[in-house]
Amino acid sequence: xxxxxxxxxxxxxxxxxxxxxxxxxxxxxxxxxxxxxxxxxxxxxxxxxxxxxxxxxxxxxxxxxxxxxxxxxxxxxxxxxxxxxxxxxxxxxxxxxxxxxxxxxxxxxxxxxxxxxxxxxxxxxxxxxxxxxxxxxxxxxxxxxxxxxxxxxxxxxxxxxxxxxxxxxxxxxxxxxxxxxxxxxxxxxxxxxxxxxxxxxxxxxxxxxxxxxxxxxxxxxxxxxxxxxxxxxxxxxxxxxxxxxxxxxxxxxxxxxxxxxxxxxxxxxxxxxxxxxxxxxxxxxxxxxxxxxxxxxxxxxxxxxxxxxxxxxxxxxxxxxxxxxxxxxxxxxxxxxxxxxxxxxxxxxxxxxxxxxxxxxxxxxxxxxxxxxxxxxxxxxxxxxxxxxxxxxxxxxxxxxxxx
Amino acid sequence: xxxxxxxxxxxxxxxxxxxxxxxxxxxxxxxxxxxxxxxxxxxxxxxxxxxxxxxxxxxxxxxxxxxxxxxxxxxxxxxxxxxxxxxxxxxxxxxxxxxxxxxxxxxxxxxxxxxxxxxxxxxxxxxxxxxxxxxxxxxxxxxxxxxxxxxxxxxxxxxxxxxxxxxxxxxxxxxxxxxxxxxxxxxxxxxxxxxxxxxxxxxxxxxxxxxxxxxxxxxxxxxxxxxxxxxxxxxxxxxxxxxxxxxxxxxxxxxxxxxxxxxxxxxxxxxxxxxxxxxxxxxxxxxxxxxxxxxxxxxxxxxxxxxxxxxxxxxxxxxxxxxxxxxxxxxxxxxxxxxxxxxxxxxxxxxxxxxxxxxxxxxxxxxxxxxxxxxxxxxxxxxxxxxxxxxxxxxxxxx
Numbered sequence: 001x002x003x004x005x006x007x008x009x010x011x012x013x014x015x016x017x018x019x020x021x022x023x024x025x026x027x028x029x030x031x032x033x034x035x036x037x038x039x040x041x042x043x044x045x046x047x048x049x050x051x052x053x054x055x056x057x058x059x060x061x062x063x064x065x066x067x068x069x070x071x072x073x074x075x076x077x078x079x080x081x082x083x084x085x086x087x088x089x090x091x092x093x094x095x096x097x098x099x100x101x102x103x104x105x106x107x108x109x110x111x112x113x114x115x116x117x118x119x120x121x122x123x124x125x126x127x128x129x130x131x132x133x134x135x136x137x138x139x140x141x142x143x144x145x146x147x148x149x150x151x152x153x154x155x156x157x158x159x160x161x162x163x164x165x166x167x168x169x170x171x172x173x174x175x176x177x178x179x180x181x182x183x184x185x186x187x188x189x190x191x192x193x194x195x196x197x198x199x200x201x202x203x204x205x206x207x208x209x210x211x212x213x214x215x216x217x218x219x220x221x222x223x224x225x226x227x228x229x230x231x232x233x234x235x236x237x238x239x240x241x242x243x244x245x246x247x248x249x250x251x252x253x254x255x256x257x258x259x260x261x262x263x264x265x266x267x268x269x270x271x272x273x274x275x276x277x278x279x280x281x282x283x284x285x286x287x288x289x290x291x292x293x294x295x296x297x298x299x300x301x302x303x304x305x306x307x308x309x310x311x312x313x314x315x316x317x318x319x320x321x322x323x324x325x326x327x328x329x330x331x332x333x334x335x336x337x338x339x340x341x342x343x344x345x346x347x348x349x350x351x352x353x354x355x356x357x358x359x360x361x362x363x364x365x366x367x368x369x370x371x372x373x374x375x376x377x378x379x380x381x382x383x384x385x386x387x388x389x390x391x392x393x394x395x396x397x398x399x400x401x402x403x404x
Numbered sequence: 405x406x407x408x409x410x411x412x413x414x415x416x417x418x419x420x421x422x423x424x425x426x427x428x429x430x431x432x433x434x435x436x437x438x439x440x441x442x443x444x445x446x447x448x449x450x451x452x453x454x455x456x457x458x459x460x461x462x463x464x465x466x467x468x469x470x471x472x473x474x475x476x477x478x479x480x481x482x483x484x485x486x487x488x489x490x491x492x493x494x495x496x497x498x499x500x501x502x503x504x505x506x507x508x509x510x511x512x513x514x515x516x517x518x519x520x521x522x523x524x525x526x527x528x529x530x531x532x533x534x535x536x537x538x539x540x541x542x543x544x545x546x547x548x549x550x551x552x553x554x555x556x557x558x559x560x561x562x563x564x565x566x567x568x569x570x571x572x573x574x575x576x577x578x579x580x581x582x583x584x585x586x587x588x589x590x591x592x593x594x595x596x597x598x599x600x601x602x603x604x605x606x607x608x609x610x611x612x613x614x615x616x617x618x619x620x621x622x623x624x625x626x627x628x629x630x631x632x633x634x635x636x637x638x639x640x641x642x643x644x645x646x647x648x649x650x651x652x653x654x655x656x657x658x659x660x661x662x663x664x665x666x667x668x669x670x671x672x673x674x675x676x677x678x679x680x681x682x683x684x685x686x687x688x689x690x691x692x693x694x695x696x697x698x699x700x701x702x703x704x705x706x707x708x709x710x711x712x713x714x715x716x717x718x719x720x721x722x723x724x725x726x727x728x729x730x731x732x733x734x735x736x737x738x739x740x741x742x743x744x745x746x747x748x749x750x751x752x753x754x755x756x757x758x759x760x761x762x763x764x765x766x767x768x769x770x771x772x773x774x775x776x777x778x779x780x781x782x783x784x785x786x787x788x789x790x791x792x793x794x795x796x797x798x799x800x801x802x803x
Contacts, residue, residue: 043540148421152443152784225534226606229785236784237428365606366534368785369443 029059042362053313071246081144086251089137093258103342123184135161142240153239164220170384171213174391188274204271213384218263225361264353275342290344294328432798448779456802463762467728476562479800484517485742487566493738493749505694506570512686515679520549521743529792569704570697611666615778615790629745630671635663641741668793728757768800
């Protein structure tokens with residue numbers, strides 16, 4: 001007991017980490033459901049439908065399937081590295097989430113820094129440091145499998161991730177210049193205020209070029225379509241994870257989604273004002289958007305339960321409806337309403353960016369390796385550099401004028 | 405002497421990569437042995453035979469009518485074209501004139517087959533290059549065409565609807581309305597695919613200038629169909645050697661001059677539109693009444709009515725379905741334009757009820773030999789695009 005009372009920070013942090021892990025694991029699972037559903041509807045089909053209502057239990061079924069699959073190691077594989085690679089990929093992908101602020105640093109009734117695990121003063125640097133190590137997971141997986149397709153996939157992704165890392169970092173330096181800090185919360189706070197009283201003063205407005213560069217590099221960095229060459233299914237079979245099966249494969253899968261969440265969170269923080277509401281303070285009725293949204297969802301689900309669902313799906317839907325109803329009603333309470341504001345807007349923005357990710361995947365063909373490289377080095381990098389120089393000039397201009 | 409990477413590791417350091425027979429984008433069980441220098445393909449060698457079905461040999465043990473069911477399985481994406489090629493060959497050796505109504509219906513159905521086959525091609529080629537949505541869209545439309553086949557013959561794919569001397573059955577009432585519905589909706593859907601692909605920068609980058617084959621090379625290798633027309637040679641069996649009344653239809657041979665993957669894509673998309681045009685004309689031409697197969701006693705089965713009421717009809721029916729019919733000894737070659745190119749059927753008869761030899765000049769098989777020419781010196785990703793635009797069906801390659 002002494003230990004706990006002496007180190008309250010440790011206990012609180014551990015509790016936050018456990019909470020975040022729980023939420024994150026569920027989100028990762030349901031992201032696969034989300035992606036499959038969105039792509040399915042774009043392609044005029046239903047997607048997961050039979051496992052639970054609206055296929056809501058599909059992620060669970062997938063998880064169980066992964067656990068029970070035979071775990072194969074190809075002959076001649078470097079066993080240690082082969083096992084290390086997926087662990088590395090997933091651990092690193094999840095570490096970055098600790099730096100992400102899901103809400104304002106101090107919330108009424110909750111206290112200081114509750115909605116962030118580690119409010120670091122070098123948040124952005126740390127995230128980039130971790131994501132750069134992430135390439136090891138992929139490269140080692142490709143190399144240790146002792147197989148040709150994974151080797152090619154590993155080579156491709158090492159080259160790709162290192163190349164796009166440069167453009168990615170350069171694209172956000174403009175934001176760092178504007179806000180003058182590396183701390184995420186301070187960055188978000190520097191974006192408060194409005195142009196013309198209603199257009200939010202988000203970085204995406206002055207840094208639109210930076211944002212586009214960032215988003216394109218981020219898609220490449222996370223190996224997603226149209227830059228999904230490392231796992232380019234129709235060329236390299238499965239790319240670096242061809243030889244992985246069972247839960248090791250699932251770990252790569254989760255790492256990919258975790259990376260997607262990370263870069264979406266970063267985009268939200270850097271360019272879309274993080275947990276800030278897009279509406280002016282004076283529009284107080286907008287504070288009721290989360291409960292109203294949840295209650296509307298509950299109404300839709302109730303309709304579904306009564307009219308469409310049958311059997312077990314109906315029981316499941318009753319539970320989900322009740323959940324949405326209870327949370328929605330709870331959100332009407334002023335305390336909960338105040339707490340929910342930051343996370344709500346943050347997660348909504350992240351969700352929209354994720355949707356854009358999935359949309360891109362359903363629409364675009366895949367680039368070729370040389371095209372990808374020349375796009376990164378000959379287009380994105382110069383544009384990001386130019387953006388940086390112009391931002392710096394604009395920033396320094398008043399000083400220069402004053403001196404002259 | 406300067407040290408480059410090549411001299412340091414030795415320029416001959418290549419890696420051999422087996423692409424297939426189990427690979428997501430070799431369209432079945434094609435195996436390509438790639439010799440790679442980094443990601444560059446130094447040598448590409450297609451290896452076939454993984455889907456050998458022995459269809460040509462099996463034909464020698466069947467009566468002439470029974471062979472039709474085997475032809476369905478050669479090019480399983482265009483069964484009606486195969487049916488047509490074989491039936492025309494046998495009709496040629498027998499000297500049978502098929503009624504005009506049956507001829508027009510045959511034209512209509514083979515053109516729908518071409519649409520269906522090209523739709524599969526657009527979809528699979530797009531998914532090879534990573535655009536997966538087009539795949540599902542085009543299969544949705546293809547299903548509508550297959551529903552027409554099912555309505556007519558009872559089968560979606562293995563139709564066997566064309567028989568020697570005409571058709572298997574009188575088309576059911578209202579079938580033209582179903583065709584009309586497809587013909588009305590298909591052009592809009594093709595616009596949809598073109599919106600997603602034709603001017604897409606990434607699509608252009610992946611297909612333009614990739615897998616170029618010149619007109620003289622294509623001719624020298626015996627390429628046909630869109631492979632040849634994409635290189636600027638306006639050769640189409642339907643125009644050059646018209647069969648089944650194709651000379652009565654007004655259509656253009658679609659060509660492109662670039663000879664790359666994009667040109668072949670454009671040719672195929674334009675051919676779908678052209679086929680719709682032919683289908684529309686055929687719908688005008690098909691008389692609502694009339695015989696659907698020729699009347700040749702002893703060779704073509706008599707109608708159900710006749711078989712039940714006349715003694716000759718019963719005897720012919722019995723003889724045709726037990727021992728078949730024996731064409732005069734001789735050889736014929738009949739070529740048609742299948743969706744993949746010139747499909748030639750050679751039939752040799754020794755005067756018995758079973759063919760002495762049946763040989764299919766499969767366009768997939770001939771077109772496939774251009775693959776090394778298309779792919780060598782390019783990247784692995786281009787090999788996929790090249791295999792895609794040769795539009796091979798492995799069942800036809802191996803037969």
